[in-house]
Amino acid sequence: MGSLSGRSQQQKSIDEDHCNEGKVSMEDFRTYLSEFAHGSRCMLLAVFVVCVLGVGTETLQNLWLSMWTQHVADSDHGRGGGANATFELYVYIGIGLMRAVARSLVMTLITYSALSASSAIHDKMLAGGLSAPLS
Numbered sequence: 001m002g003s004l005s006g007r008s009q010q011q012k013s014i015d016e017d018h019c020n021e022g023k024v025s026m027e028d029f030r031t032y033l034s035e036f037a038h039g040s041r042c043m044l045l046a047v048f049v050v051c052v053l054g055v056g057t058e059t060l061q062n063l064w065l066s067m068w069t070q071h072v073a074d075s076d077h078g079r080g081g082g083a084n085a086t087f088e089l090y091v092y093i094g095i096g097l098m099r100a101v102a103r104s105l106v107m108t109l110i111t112y113s114a115l116s117a118s119s120a121i122h123d124k125m126l127a128g129g130l131s132a133p134l135s
Helices: 002-016 026-039 041-074 082-131
Strands: none
Touching: 026 082, 041 082
């Protein structure tokens, strides 16, 4: 009979354990964000700044291309250009390289931060599960 009451208590504790379905709660999101890059505000700021730089270089590249094509259209209908065309091409390539570096840096920072956050959260979950009573 003791095993039946023990079993009903075990079933009761299983029933008390809850499971969430659907959207991620704001509390869970805050937990994840607090672990993002070990809670470093500097890392969050770095990700934000590099994202802004990436968008800025994309905008600059589009503006430069617009000005360059307008300049070519205005001067001799695209004939000639020589040194100016080469300079404008090098500027466009330079802006494109800055954009590529910014995007690579953003992806690297986000990947590193996400992996460190998920690792820390899973370590805490494992430690909590291992320290739970077995009865």
